[in-house]
Amino acid sequence: MAERRQIRWHIVVFLTPAVLVYTAIMIFPLFNTLRLALYTEVGQMREFVGLQNFRTLFGDPRWSDSFWNALGNNFWFFIIHMLVQNPIGVLLAAILSHPKLRFSALYRSAIFIPTILSFVIVGFAWKLILSPIWGIAPGMLDAVGLKFLYAPWLGKEEYALTTLALVSVWQFVGIPMMLIYAALLTIPEEIIEAGECDGLTGWAAFWKIKLPLILPSIGIISILTFVGNFNAFDLIYAAQGALAGPDYSTDILGTFMYRTFFGFQLQLGDPHMGSAIATAMFAIILIGVCIYLFGIQTRMRRYQF
Amino acid sequence: MNKARRNPVNLIAAHGILIAYTLIALFPVFVILINSFKTRKAIFREPLALPDADSFSMIGYQTVLKQGDFFGYFQNSMIVTVVSLTLILLFGAMAAFALAEYRFKGNTLMGLYLALGIMIPIRIGTVAILELMVSTGLVNTLFALILVYTAQGLPLAVFILSEFMRGVSDDLKNAGRIDGLSEYKIFFVLVLPLVRPAMATVAVFNMIPIWNDLWFPLILAPAEATKTLTLGSQVFIGQFVTDWNAVLSALSMAILPVLILYVIFSRQLIRGITSGAVK
Incomplete structure (x- = not known):
């Protein structure tokens, strides 16, 4: 530390590759995309139009209808994850962390398998299973006498989005399960035993002792789910195509941006409107992250053992 | 130690829930894999049956590898x-x-x-x-x-x-x-x-x-x-969306490499997640 005025070149050498790649491929394009949202193309020339693209996106009914539809669908997609994926994940983790449970490593590995599969596999596999042509889903419902419940879920406007959200839940339940499991393992035995002395066992112990202690992990899972959902694209694209059918009922921001950017059928792609949608997505994710960082994380009590 | 945590009924219920969820998690993968080895007829007639001498077929894989x-x-x-x-x-x-x-x-x-x-x-x-x-x-x-x-x-x-x-x-x-x-x-x-x-x-x-x-x-x-x-x-x-043999085989071929990687690295992955690397 003696030679302070001299440039320590090794620091520069160590930092340069990462900073260079990260800046050039991630940060610079991110801001460039925000900038491109302020331009439009007029006869091969790029022209600065200020906030016009956003006025079109929110004001022109042809655009705003699609945008609000995609945003609303995206929120529904997120709500399903929060209400189904995370509680199931917590439940599985709570069971797995039982100290006397055998084969817990085996269960963990098996339940995590869907998470490692690609969206393409997951999307098509469920499309085939739920398909009325193949008949696995109706056949299985028939076997338990519930055939009347069957509908071609992915083909019906009112069910398709919820079905896909549940498929996504099926795929990703392993992540909250693992993170909560890890959090549960860090709770010291003495605290649980202290609770037992006060008569708290089983579910009471879980609700009164463990759950408050794992709240920070649940917060992290919520924000990871939020960012992941508002950035989702692959599953919808693999299962329903870029048009997010039937009749845009499964359209979310990712597919909407893709269609706008690249065009589809007769409409030409528009990188500037695509950038405007990306900017809106950026704003939504930023708001979510800020709510988490300043509203939730700082208020949560953390316990040190 | 405490009685409640040794309660066998609780343990059986725990295993029951875990086994049920494991089945839900693995079922689609299993269905895709077994049907990729069957003839077109068998895929539709008995989608849940394992391939046997009669219904075994590699036709899907042949299409995939050719096309x-x-x-x-x-x-x-x-x-x-x-x-x-x-x-x-x-x-x-x-x-x-x-x-x-x-x-x-x-x-x-x-x-x-x-x-x-x-x-x-x-x-x-x-x-x-x-x-x-x-x-x-x-x-x-x-x-x-x-x-x-x-x-x-x-x-x-x-x-x-x-x-x-x-x-x-x-x-x-x-x-x-x-x-x-x-x-x-x-x-x-x-x-x-x-x-x-x-x-x-x-x-x-x-x-x-x-x-x-x-x-x-x-x-x-x-x-x-x-x-x-x-x-x-x-x-x-x-x-090839209408060629069920080819689709199922293609899906299986896409599943296989990831599954192999997972079997090799799953301990590392799970240890990584549970060791609190993501805080």
Whole structure:
């Protein structure tokens, strides 16, 4: 530390590759995309139009209808994850962390398998299973006498989005399960035993002792789910195509941006409107992250053992 | 100890729930795999039966191997994943070492700057990334994908690795310095081997999203020669959508490499997640 005025070149050498790649491929394009949202193309020339693209996106009914539809669908997609994926994940983790449970490593590995599969596999596999042509889903419902419940879920406007959200839940339940499991393992035995002395066992112990202690992990899972959902694209694209059918009922921001950017059928792609949608997505994710960082994380009590 | 926690009824219920969920998790994969080995008739007549002598058929795999260049796709995915992981680990570890080891002006700021990307998805910048790749002539090259995945993986890698490097003993490094090792030698010879577990964690965390990504291959490298396995199987299945044998076989062939990787690395992955690398 003696030679302070001299440039320590090794620091520069160590930092340069990462900073260079990260800046050039991630940060610079991110801001460039925000900038491109302020331009439009007029006869091969790029022209600065200020906030016009956003006025079109929110004001022109042809655009705003699609945008609000995609945003609303995206929120529904997120709500399903929060209400189904995370509680199931917590439940599985709570069971797995039982100290006397055998084969817990085996269960963990098996339940995590869907998470490692690609969206393409997951999307098509469920499309085939739920398909009325193949008949696995109706056949299985028939076997338990519930055939009347069957509908071609992915083909019906009112069910398709919820079905896909549940498929996504099926795929990703392993992540909250693992993170909560890890959090549960860090709770010291003495605290649980202290609770037992006060008569708290089983579910009471879980609700009164463990759950408050794992709240920070649940917060992290919520924000990871939020960012992941508002950035989702692959599953919808693999299962329903870029048009997010039937009749845009499964359209979310990712597919909407893709269609706008690249065009589809007769409409030409528009990188500037695509950038405007990306900017809106950026704003939504930023708001979510800020709510988490300043509203939730700082208020949560953390316990040190 | 306490009675409630030894209660056999509770344990049986626990196993019941876990077995039920395991079945739900594995059922679709199982159905796809068994049906890929059956004749078209058997696929529809008895979708849940295992293939037997009568219904066994490899026709789907033959179509897949004839019509799609799956080995080429596999090779592309392999190159992209391996090179990206290598770059993420090398560049990430170097930057993490600089941040963890040296005190210099702007250290905290640099750490925050690099951490920005943990929460902000790189996909937001897709429009400008494509423009950048077009102007540098990298569209439809694997290199474009490698660059994007490296940039995407670096923030979390730097974050995790610098946490671990702060834990490496100063005495060891100072002993190295007294022995006249250069800072580079200290990093490569002394520190890197000690953070190998953290490197493995970073590698498995990044491996799956890179291998499975559909968005960037679709946008940056959709040409036949640069298709990754994920994009290749997506396009293939889209074209052969009515040929059930081929679709099921293509799905199985896409599942297999990931499953093998998972069997090899699952302990590492699970240990990585549960050791609290993500805090």
